[in-house]
Amino acid sequence: MPAEQLYPWCELQWQRLLQQRASDRLPHALLLSGPAGVGKEGFAETLASLLLCHQPNNDAPCGHCHSCELHAAGHHPDLVRASPEAEGKPIKVDQVRELIEHLHSTAQQGGYRVVIMSPAESLNISSANALLKILEEPGRNTLLLLVCHQPGQLMPTIRSRCQRIDFATPSAEQSELWLQQKLKLEQDRAAQLLRLCHGAPLKAQALYEGDLLEQRKKLMSGLADLLRGRMAASELAQQLLKADLLQCLDWINSLLSDIVRIQLADLQEPAVNADMKRMLQAIAKRASSAQVFALADRIQEERVSLLLRQNPNRQLLLERLLLQWAELSR
Numbered sequence: 001m002p003a004e005q006l007y008p009w010c011e012l013q014w015q016r017l018l019q020q021r022a023s024d025r026l027p028h029a030l031l032l033s034g035p036a037g038v039g040k041e042g043f044a045e046t047l048a049s050l051l052l053c054h055q056p057n058n059d060a061p062c063g064h065c066h067s068c069e070l071h072a073a074g075h076h077p078d079l080v081r082a083s084p085e086a087e088g089k090p091i092k093v094d095q096v097r098e099l100i101e102h103l104h105s106t107a108q109q110g111g112y113r114v115v116i117m118s119p120a121e122s123l124n125i126s127s128a129n130a131l132l133k134i135l136e137e138p139g140r141n142t143l144l145l146l147v148c149h150q151p152g153q154l155m156p157t158i159r160s161r162c163q164r165i166d167f168a169t170p171s172a173e174q175s176e177l178w179l180q181q182k183l184k185l186e187q188d189r190a191a192q193l194l195r196l197c198h199g200a201p202l203k204a205q206a207l208y209e210g211d212l213l214e215q216r217k218k219l220m221s222g223l224a225d226l227l228r229g230r231m232a233a234s235e236l237a238q239q240l241l242k243a244d245l246l247q248c249l250d251w252i253n254s255l256l257s258d259i260v261r262i263q264l265a266d267l268q269e270p271a272v273n274a275d276m277k278r279m280l281q282a283i284a285k286r287a288s289s290a291q292v293f294a295l296a297d298r299i300q301e302e303r304v305s306l307l308l309r310q311n312p313n314r315q316l317l318l319e320r321l322l323l324q325w326a327e328l329s330r
Ligand SMILES: [Zn+2]
Pocket: 052, 053, 054, 055, 056, 061, 062, 063, 064, 065, 066, 067, 068
């Protein structure tokens, strides 16, 4: 179950909702919108917890009533979550039908019923249409929380039926400070992690705590080996088969951005991938900007097709990109 946590940079959004709740103007559907890794899920879980709590104190869930215990244990009967069954897959129409059925049965604890759907852009056309019905007639004391990283991909008819709450990437200072305290890190290290994650603090935390840093290390040393001719593209592609593909594309993309900035803005230091400075400076000297842009375009195309959930041959996709990468230093 996702952590129930309200992050310091979400305070304004939280206070606004509390005001609405105090004046009994809480809507039936909220669209929590903003980049991934800035705390929207934690916000949704905290709000669900508050609405379901039997004895909230000072606008916070008490943490020890029966309802809070059920929530903490991850199986509150009045809280339904819907997410894709696997990453990159859609939220299916059956999942939406199930939750509608659940909402139509009465609230078992006698209070609110809450749905958390994440990420809402994973709804396909038929599941979105099924959801529309419940958005139109949600029933009393029902709150749908749609967590959405890319609201542009959501059907306009869904968007227009939700009150939207925007979450932005917090300031670098705020994120750095939070990350330093959270992970007991030096400021430099926190800043470096944040740069790798476009400033999203929870992504930076996950990068630090999970095996993603290990994946990145493997990719970076593989890319360097490719340039030196010490490894074949097919071999590296094979090694990366189990890695998070979109993440790998993002990382290569961020290397390309660094190279272009070195070439065109005449920067000496890579803005993001400081640890790969020598490799990036070498490529910036040898490759033309046109070559770098061509590879970036290619990656963008592959990203789009992955996001559209076409099922590519991963080995082939990676191999082609890596061959093009190796060309950069020829
Ligand atoms: Zn409680």
